[in-house]
Amino acid sequence: MPRASVTRKVHFNAAHRVHNPRFSDEWNRDTFGECNNPNYHGHNYELELTVEGDIDPDTGYVLDLNRLKQIAEERILRRLDHKNLNLDVEWFKDLIPTSENVALVCWRELRAALPETLTLRLRLWETPRNYVDYQGA
Amino acid sequence: MPRASVTRKVHFNAAHRVHNPRFSDEWNRDTFGECNNPNYHGHNYELELTVEGDIDPDTGYVLDLNRLKQIAEERILRRLDHKNLNLDVEWFKDLIPTSENVALVCWRELRAALPETLTLRLRLWETPRNYVDYQGA
Amino acid sequence: MPRASVTRKVHFNAAHRVHNPRFSDEWNRDTFGECNNPNYHGHNYELELTVEGDIDPDTGYVLDLNRLKQIAEERILRRLDHKNLNLDVEWFKDLIPTSENVALVCWRELRAALPETLTLRLRLWETPRNYVDYQGA
Amino acid sequence: MPRASVTRKVHFNAAHRVHNPRFSDEWNRDTFGECNNPNYHGHNYELELTVEGDIDPDTGYVLDLNRLKQIAEERILRRLDHKNLNLDVEWFKDLIPTSENVALVCWRELRAALPETLTLRLRLWETPRNYVDYQGA
Amino acid sequence: MPRASVTRKVHFNAAHRVHNPRFSDEWNRDTFGECNNPNYHGHNYELELTVEGDIDPDTGYVLDLNRLKQIAEERILRRLDHKNLNLDVEWFKDLIPTSENVALVCWRELRAALPETLTLRLRLWETPRNYVDYQGA
Amino acid sequence: MPRASVTRKVHFNAAHRVHNPRFSDEWNRDTFGECNNPNYHGHNYELELTVEGDIDPDTGYVLDLNRLKQIAEERILRRLDHKNLNLDVEWFKDLIPTSENVALVCWRELRAALPETLTLRLRLWETPRNYVDYQGA
Numbered sequence: 001m002p003r004a005s006v007t008r009k010v011h012f013n014a015a016h017r018v019h020n021p022r023f024s025d026e027w028n029r030d031t032f033g034e035c036n037n038p039n040y041h042g043h044n045y046e047l048e049l050t051v052e053g054d055i056d057p058d059t060g061y062v063l064d065l066n067r068l069k070q071i072a073e074e075r076i077l078r079r080l081d082h083k084n085l086n087l088d089v090e091w092f093k094d095l096i097p098t099s100e101n102v103a104l105v106c107w108r109e110l111r112a113a114l115p116e117t118l119t120l121r122l123r124l125w126e127t128p129r130n131y132v133d134y135q136g137a
Numbered sequence: 138m139p140r141a142s143v144t145r146k147v148h149f150n151a152a153h154r155v156h157n158p159r160f161s162d163e164w165n166r167d168t169f170g171e172c173n174n175p176n177y178h179g180h181n182y183e184l185e186l187t188v189e190g191d192i193d194p195d196t197g198y199v200l201d202l203n204r205l206k207q208i209a210e211e212r213i214l215r216r217l218d219h220k221n222l223n224l225d226v227e228w229f230k231d232l233i234p235t236s237e238n239v240a241l242v243c244w245r246e247l248r249a250a251l252p253e254t255l256t257l258r259l260r261l262w263e264t265p266r267n268y269v270d271y272q273g274a
Numbered sequence: 275m276p277r278a279s280v281t282r283k284v285h286f287n288a289a290h291r292v293h294n295p296r297f298s299d300e301w302n303r304d305t306f307g308e309c310n311n312p313n314y315h316g317h318n319y320e321l322e323l324t325v326e327g328d329i330d331p332d333t334g335y336v337l338d339l340n341r342l343k344q345i346a347e348e349r350i351l352r353r354l355d356h357k358n359l360n361l362d363v364e365w366f367k368d369l370i371p372t373s374e375n376v377a378l379v380c381w382r383e384l385r386a387a388l389p390e391t392l393t394l395r396l397r398l399w400e401t402p403r404n405y406v407d408y409q410g411a
Numbered sequence: 412m413p414r415a416s417v418t419r420k421v422h423f424n425a426a427h428r429v430h431n432p433r434f435s436d437e438w439n440r441d442t443f444g445e446c447n448n449p450n451y452h453g454h455n456y457e458l459e460l461t462v463e464g465d466i467d468p469d470t471g472y473v474l475d476l477n478r479l480k481q482i483a484e485e486r487i488l489r490r491l492d493h494k495n496l497n498l499d500v501e502w503f504k505d506l507i508p509t510s511e512n513v514a515l516v517c518w519r520e521l522r523a524a525l526p527e528t529l530t531l532r533l534r535l536w537e538t539p540r541n542y543v544d545y546q547g548a
Numbered sequence: 549m550p551r552a553s554v555t556r557k558v559h560f561n562a563a564h565r566v567h568n569p570r571f572s573d574e575w576n577r578d579t580f581g582e583c584n585n586p587n588y589h590g591h592n593y594e595l596e597l598t599v600e601g602d603i604d605p606d607t608g609y610v611l612d613l614n615r616l617k618q619i620a621e622e623r624i625l626r627r628l629d630h631k632n633l634n635l636d637v638e639w640f641k642d643l644i645p646t647s648e649n650v651a652l653v654c655w656r657e658l659r660a661a662l663p664e665t666l667t668l669r670l671r672l673w674e675t676p677r678n679y680v681d682y683q684g685a
Numbered sequence: 686m687p688r689a690s691v692t693r694k695v696h697f698n699a700a701h702r703v704h705n706p707r708f709s710d711e712w713n714r715d716t717f718g719e720c721n722n723p724n725y726h727g728h729n730y731e732l733e734l735t736v737e738g739d740i741d742p743d744t745g746y747v748l749d750l751n752r753l754k755q756i757a758e759e760r761i762l763r764r765l766d767h768k769n770l771n772l773d774v775e776w777f778k779d780l781i782p783t784s785e786n787v788a789l790v791c792w793r794e795l796r797a798a799l800p801e802t803l804t805l806r807l808r809l810w811e812t813p814r815n816y817v818d819y820q821g822a
Contacts, residue, residue, distance in 0.1 A: 004511045005544040013264065015152035015179040015221075020743060031744060033751065039221035042152040042179005044264050050544075058431060059442060060509035065541050066444065084152075084176035098745035100689045127150065127181050130750050133690040133735075141648045142681040157332060168333060170340065187681075195568060196579060197646035202678050203581065235334035237278045267339050270279040270324075287538065289426035289453040289495075294606060305607060307614065313495035316426040316453005318538050358426075358450035372608035374552045401424065401455050404613050407553040407598075415785045416818040461818075469705060470716060471783035476815050477718065561812065563700035563727040563769075587769035590700040590727005592812050632700075632724035675698065675729050 005052040005121075008065045010072045012081035015042040016097045019086070040084060043126050047076070047106065052119040063118060075109045099126045103134035111136065142189040142258075145202045147209045149218035152179040153234045156223070177221060180263050184213070184243065189256040200255060212246050236263045240271040248273065279326040279395075282339045284346045286355035289316040290371045293360070314358060317400050321350070321380065326393040337392060349383050373400045377408035385410065416463040416532075419476045421483045423492035426453040427508045430497070451495060454537050458487070458517065463530040474529060486520050510537045514545035522547065553600040553669075554610045558620045560629035563590040564645045567634070588632060591674050595624070595654065600667040611666060623657050647674045651682035659684065690737040690806075693750045695757045697766035700727040701782045704771070725769060728811050732761070732791065737804040748803060760794050784811045788819035796821065 018035040019028050028036045035041070049072055053062045079089055085097035091105045103124040111120050121135040155172040156165050165173045172178070186209055190199045220226055222234035228242045240261040248257050258272040292309040293302050302310045309315070323346055327336045357363055359371035365379040377398040385394050395409040429446040430439050439447045446452070460483055464473045494500055496508035502516045514535040522531050532546040566583040567576050576584045583589070597620055601610045631637055633645035639653040651672040659668050669683040703720040704713050713721045720726070734757055738747045768774055770782035776790045788809040796805050806820040 002511075002515055002545075003548040004514060006511065007542050007544070009540040011264070013178050013180055015177040018745070020745075023743070031749075034219035037219050037221070037225070039224040040152040040177055040179065041150050041219040041221065042177065042181075043150055044179075044181045046265075055509075055511045055515070058434070060429070060431075060507035060512045062511055062543075064442075082171035082174050082178040084174070084178065087176040088174070096745035100687075100691065100740045100747055101745045103689060104687055104740070127148070128183075129694040131692050132747075133692070134687075137688040139648075139652055139682075140685040141651060143648065144679050144681070146677040155334070157334075160332070168338075192648045192652070195571070197566070197568075197644035197649045199648055199680075201579075233334035235329075237276075237280065237329045237336055238334045240278060241276055241329070266283040268281050269336075270281070271276075274277040285538070287452050287454055289451040292608070294608075297606070305612075308493035311493050311495070311499070313498040314426040314451055314453070315424050315493040315495065316451065317424055318453075318455045320539075356445035356448050356452040358448070358452065361450040362448070370608035374550075374554065374603045374610055375608045377552060378550055378603070401422070402457075403557040405555050406610075407555070408550075411551040413785075413789055413819075414822040415788060417785065418816050418818070420814040466783075466785045466789070469708070471703070471705075471781035471786045473785055473817075475716075559812070561726050561728055563725040582767035585767050585769070585773070587772040588700040588725055588727065589698050589767040589769065590725065591698055592727075592729045594813075630719035630722050630726040632722070632726065635724040636722070675696070676731075 001054040001057075003052065003054050004062055005050050005119075006062045006065060006068075007048050007050040008068050008072070010047050010049065010069060010077060012045050012047070012077050013042065014045060014080055014083050014085050015040040016085040017041070018096060018098055020096055040086070045080075045102070046125040047072070048123040048125075049110065050121040050123070051114065052121070053117055063114075071110065071113050075113055076106050099124050099130070099132040100134070103132045107134050107136055138191040138194075140189065140191050141199055142187050142256075143199045143202060143205075144185050144187040145205050145209070147184050147186065147206060147214060149182050149184070149214050150179065151182060151217055151220050151222050152177040153222040153229075154178070155233060155235055157233055177223070182217075182239070183262040184209070185260040185262075186247065187258040187260070188251065189258070190254055200251075208247065208250050212250055213243050236261050236267070236269040237271070240269045244271050244273055275328040275331075277326065277328055278336050279324050279393075280336045280339060280342075281322050281324040282342050282346070284321050284323065284343060284351060286319050286321070286351050287316065288319060288354055288357050288359050289314040290359040290366075291315075292370060292372055294370055314360070319354075319376070320399040321346070322397040322399075323384065324395040324397070325388065326395070327391055337388075345384065345387050349387055350380050373398050373404070373406040374408070377406045381408050381410055412465040412468075414463065414465050415473055416461050416530075417473045417476060417479075418459050418461040419479050419483070421458050421460065421480060421488060423456050423458070423488050424453065425456060425491055425494050425496050426451040427496040427503075428452070429507060429509055431507055451497070456491075456513070457536040458483070459534040459536075460521065461532040461534070462525065463532070464528055474525075482521065482524050486524055487517050510535050510541070510543040511545070514543045518545050518547055549602040549605075551600065551602050552610055553598050553667075554613060554616075555596050555598040556613045556616050556620070558595050558597065558617060558625060560593050560595070560625050560631075561590065562593060562628055562631050562633050563588040564633040564640075565589070566644060566646055568644055588634070593628075593650070594673040595620070596671040596673075597658065598669040598671070599662065600669070601665055611662075619658065619661050623661055624654050647672050647678070647680040648682070651680045655682050655684055686739040686742075688737065688739055689747050690735050690804075691747045691750060691753075692733050692735040693753050693757070695732050695734065695754060695762060697730050697732070697762050698727065699730060699765055699768050699770050700725040701770040702726070703781060703783055705781055725771070730765075730787070731810040732757070733808040733810075734795065735806040735808070736799065737806070738802055748799075756795065756798050760798055761791050784809050784815070784817040785819070788817045792819050792821055 125131040262268040399405040536542040673679040810816040
């Protein structure tokens with residue numbers, strides 16, 4: 001059975017602040033610079049969802065991308081889009097909302113919603129010039 | 138003397154909330170929907186600065202784009218980048234930070250820094266799928 | 275009252291054939307080349323909807339872009355997305371579905387749905403390397 | 412000998428219909444939705460051809476990308492560009508032209524035209540928001 | 549007769565040096581900075597060719613974009629692609645090859661090849677972050 | 686400790702000539718075509734720097750991307766931006782400046798500046814339609 005990966009991009013806008021409350025304000029300013037602004041800043045996040053698996057001979061699909069988009073909307077976008085990651089999203093109550101950690105929690109949430117036969121990889125663009133890849137390692 | 142326009146793109150990230158304090162919370166929720174989130178959301182803004190004028194025969198330039206970028210950094214990016222538009226930026230003390238109004242205040246600020254012989258137009262991308270044009274009309 | 279333009283991009287996929295039934299098959303092949311393929315070919319169309327008007331001081335908007343997107347979905351995308359322009363769309367019963375004509379009929383349809391105080395301009399991308407602009411002239 | 416991958420993007424436009432003739436019309440409509448439109452729809456496909464191998468010390472190339480582009484034009488674009496994948500392309504006589512299967516047949520065709528010392532991977536964009544990766548697995 | 553604009557993007561790579569031989573080396577270094585490097589630097593230029601005119605009722609075209617691309621290849625790309633603008637291109641014998649001037653000479657060359665009933669506008673991208681517009685003014 | 690990759694894009698413009706001085710001019714013209722132009726041509730290079738490692742629980746970062754950008758500016762961009770790769774850059778004294786080799790020397794230079802616990806991969810875009818990947822293999 002031939003094996004392929006299919007990818008769907010989804011989008012969300014959010015505010016965040018990169019801050020570790022276990023350290024001093026001075027440490028945070030030194031470490032995170034302008035990303036530590038107490039009043040938050042924000043991004044247009046582009047999230048690429050990649051699913052790898054066998055091509056189903058009946059449908060010619062690894063997975064219907066409309067189904068993947070629907071899962072992402074229910075599990076990810078409903079929680080993150082037009083939100084403040086630090087204040088509005090329970091996942092970041094004890095976790096700094098860097099791109100690395102946003103990708104990590106999205107991966108865990110989506111992983112739980114997909115059949116085990118499918119592999120999941122994520123790429124999260126924070127700006128048009130930087131992104132994070134996470135695949136559960 | 139031939140006449141041309143030159144454009145330079147600059148970038149800033151910011152948080153904002155679309156909210157009119159002269160109206161009720163209900164009106165604001167009905168009018169602005171998820172953009173009214175009290176805890177803010179955010180964007181990667183791309184700002185295109187277009188300057189029209191004569192091509193200088195000595196330099197072959199309408200305006201040195203490095204100079205234009207420098208003006209934008211001093212006058213715009215220093216104030217807006219990694220900021221909360223509602224809380225950190227005086228321009229929006231009495232002005233709703235919609236894309237239309239962000240473009241308008243950027244135009245006024247840059248207009249004052251450019252020679253009168255040059256025309257100025259701005260395009261502000263709020264997301265990869267929507268933008269505003271403002272040229273002082 | 276300051277005046278600005280706001281633009282929203284929408285997307286549709288469609289098949290089409292560039293063919294003028296009033297002329298011979300030979301004329302059509304000579305004139306339209308591979309775009310005349312009798313079995314159709316297709317495109318991912320990107321349509322930029324630009325609306326110009328006064329910035330409303332209550333909302334800071336020229337027009338709510340979600341409203342504009344909704345109008346485009348009801349009036350344009352519902353008719354054109356995942357369709358064969360020649361066979362499935364009444365607008366092209368007697369009109370060759372070139373980009374020029376697709377932009378023209380979309381403009382007329384949207385124009386009728388917008389307040390007269392707003393100006394409408396369209397840009398239609400047929401491929402990432404060519405597009406058409408139409409503004410009702 | 413250092414080893415690298417080189418990638419060239421090529422482009423084709425095509426119409427297609429996602430349909431499995433071994434199942435009922437009702438099953439096809441339920442499974443494929445608007446992609447099952449009997450009159451076809453279409454896409455601007457972007458195909459990324461990636462070839463991995465040793466860097467030749469005489470040329471500094473893994474493979475001359477103009478040669479790779481030429482192979483793609485002869486073997487792929489001549490067959491698929493401005494075509495109806497279901498009706499005009501023999502490869503899809505008994506194979507549903509989903510992105511997964513388009514990538515698979517392109518890979519087999521190109522694989523046969525390349526030296527065995529080179530590895531081949533393909534990425535096929537069906538729209539600017541979804542793509543398939545196939546590497547012969 | 550409805551009127552529209554059609555645009556085609558073409559591409560060329562070239563080396564250049566921004567330098568005015570009528571001034572001293574010091575003036576040139578001060579004025580043009582790193583763009584004055586005596587050994588040249590280079591760009592991937594993207595040139596957007598926009599032609600405005602009536603939509604021909606027989607073809608549905610303002611102008612066949614394949615014809616426009618062909619004119620650009622013969623008149624522009626053959627001269628500029630993979631060239632050193634200062635050394636290889638006669639147009640810049642006495643003209644500094646800034647983006648403004650490259651756009652200007654391309655416009656004059658293309659203008660002479662097009663019917664007078666069509667309006668011509670050019671946009672030349674020198675990098676993904678800056679471009680020049682020229683329309684013969 | 687979860688593991689992720691972070692990527693930062695940087696940009697440089699340069700002139701180059703693809704030429705092997707150990708072979709005849711005729712061989713060079715036959716092998717490299719227009720890329721062998723004796724007067725050079727040029728590109729806008731986009732370089733994607735990818736670093737893989739553990740996510741630091743204190744910062745939520747694999748590596749601060751501002752630090753990575755700073756390293757790239759000091760070690761790569763200062764040497765290559767607005768330069769002639771053949772004439773101005775010592776790395777290419779005995780090495781043909783193809784994309785493959787540019788990626789290779791950038792990788793070696795950056796590899797030496799990064800902690801051994803981090804993996805480094807590079808993608809170098811020479812034009813918007815072709816790129817090279819190198820990861821030290």
